Amino acid sequence: MADMLKRVPVREQEAKVRATNFEEVCYGYNMEEAQEEASRCLNCKNAKCIEGCPVSINIPGFISKIKEGDIEGAYQVIGESSALPAICGRVCPQESQCECKCIRGIKGEPVSIGKLERFVADYALEHDIKPKKAEKSNGHKVAVIGSGPSGLTCAGDLAKLGYEVIVFEALHELGGVLVYGIPEFRLPKEKVVKKEIEKVKELGVKFETNVVIGKSTTIDQLIEEEKFEAVFIGSGAGLPMFMGIPGETANGVFSANEYLTRSNLMKAFDDSYDTPIAAGHKVAVVGGGNVAMDAARTALRLGAEVHIVYRRSEAELPARVEEVHHAKEEGVIFDLLTNPKEILVDENGWVKGMKVVKMELGEPDASGRRRPVEIPGSEYEIELDTVIMSLGTSPNPLIASTTEGLKTNKRKCIVAEEENGQTSKACVFAGGDAVTGAATVILAMGAGKAGAKGIHELLK
């Protein structure tokens, strides 16, 4: 009999091996492991885990189906709430969502809800189980801007209700941050992302790539000229920030977006693709979020010695605990309470090092986090050939600046109602990072759902 207080461990690629390849780190459960883990679920009447899920998946419902061995049934239960379970099962911060509310977690370890969701979704991908599609069209036409998590979710939900949906994507591949941002070793592109998007296509959603809204056409033109009755903006927050310190335009300084886009979207890590990447031998990644971990682990796999340079301490790292743990296992070095002052540049314009200063934590600031303060006289130099800036991103102002009457706040985020995505402009809805600033995949999906509901209320 298994120890009911502990979760069934998940099989992973060994740290030393995986640090040299781009294969997925976590192998996921097999049927036997999934059923054993599912048996730990107490099937609570008043299931708290559902409250923790931003799209309210019927968690005990799908786990019961796993217990019965009805994986297709489990997939349909998840499908009522989520269009991208293979992705969310992999990248959601479950420890602060569904799993942190699990009753099992009070005495022991919570049920591995994310890994079970992933198991069900992967099973559906492998066995080509199709989602339920609308019986007939309702004759209404809706445009979705952006094919990231919020756009895909909104499009999928509307298609299920019989809407004719066209998704416009600026890049040449669909998926937004799922293809350009999150690396292959966390989220396989061919095996998972592409197939998951195929399922959205099977619902009847159409996609047009290489369309930059605000340039190739505008939202006003989509409404006036192409007769879309409603628009959902899920354009994300893709504008990178830099520090504004000397030397930042040197060769070898990248935004994490550029580094990851080259590696993930353009597959620069694979020699048979044309896009180059200056991998670097000694790399500093500045920042402590998930994107910083992704960039650091990517640089590591390209053969570099990698340092995370973060101005607060380990307790404040905004990245997921699992990612920090994985990064450490693989050999990423953490230079905590350290902040860059200047990037040192050689005579050819290349990075040769970075001047940093040690920090200590002072009084809590407005956000409640203890503010890092420089320790006077503690500056020192480190030798480097590559610096990756991972300081966060903000929404691209392109859509807001080309859409008449669309209100934004001072952080350049689009202003929209939380419950239905309604913006300041009639027939225009928005959700995801474009509204909240950089957040999580599942929150973006939740906003996509809310937007679909808002649009349905308007047009039905």
Place this chain on the structure above:
Amino acid sequence: MYKIVKAEKLADMIYLMDVEAPRVARHCEPGQFVIVKLDEKGERIPLTICDYDREAGTITIVFQTVGASTMKMAELKAGDSFRDFTGPLGCPSEFVHEDIESLKKKRILFVAGGVGAAPVYPQVKWLKERGVDVDVIVGSKTKDMLILEDEMREVAGNYYPCTDDGSYGHSGMVTTKIEKLVEEGHQYDLCVAIGPMIMMKFTCLLTKKLNIPTIVSMNPIMVDGTGMCGACRLHVGDEIKFACVDGPEFDGHLVNFDEAMKRQQMYKTAEGRAILKLKEGDTHHGGCGHCGGDE
């Protein structure tokens, strides 16, 4: 897929193509660019829009073979397709938003270097169609390398070809031609210079001395071209700008050319290796990175 309806060799290493891209053709303005991607494994390459036909839904691009990707592109023929073709990107030239009557009063000089004649052409044409005559200097290494001559002659007020080797037109660099025109008594309110960075740099050094405000079109390394990565960032005065969204046109007297030229060299070795790989085919041994030749 975006079909190539015309493919033509304009000069040694310089090619022109008309590509079907209706959305781009419907919305583009002079000064903007596109990003093309040849095939599944190709890279994204920025190219300035040289001409457009809104009715036919086509965009004309002109490119020079400088690396592996453009060499592969040069082999495409009418009927072939690009996998991806995105645009229009960047901001239109400033004059697009200006009052035509005040433009007519301005004396404008366009300076094109090499393949830079291609992005200069739609601007001069746009102005000509609105009754604004401008002077155009086009420079190239030799007569054979001069492109779009007939087209440019037709839309330019005064057209001044120059060749570095003196094989045609004015003998010398575009900068010596500018000096000469000014010496002869021509006065200009604005200069627009587009070409290799080194040519734009020296044009700006001269026009600054001559007190002629100058616009340049920057051509840094780009990846997405929509403002999400900052690969194309450059210093304009004290500010950092992204050429793909804030430009590509900037006040040339404020651009830090030395830094921009260094950034352009960033993948020199990687590019060199890609060409080697293409030329050597199966006999390719992995580039000089393996024998240590260039590292």
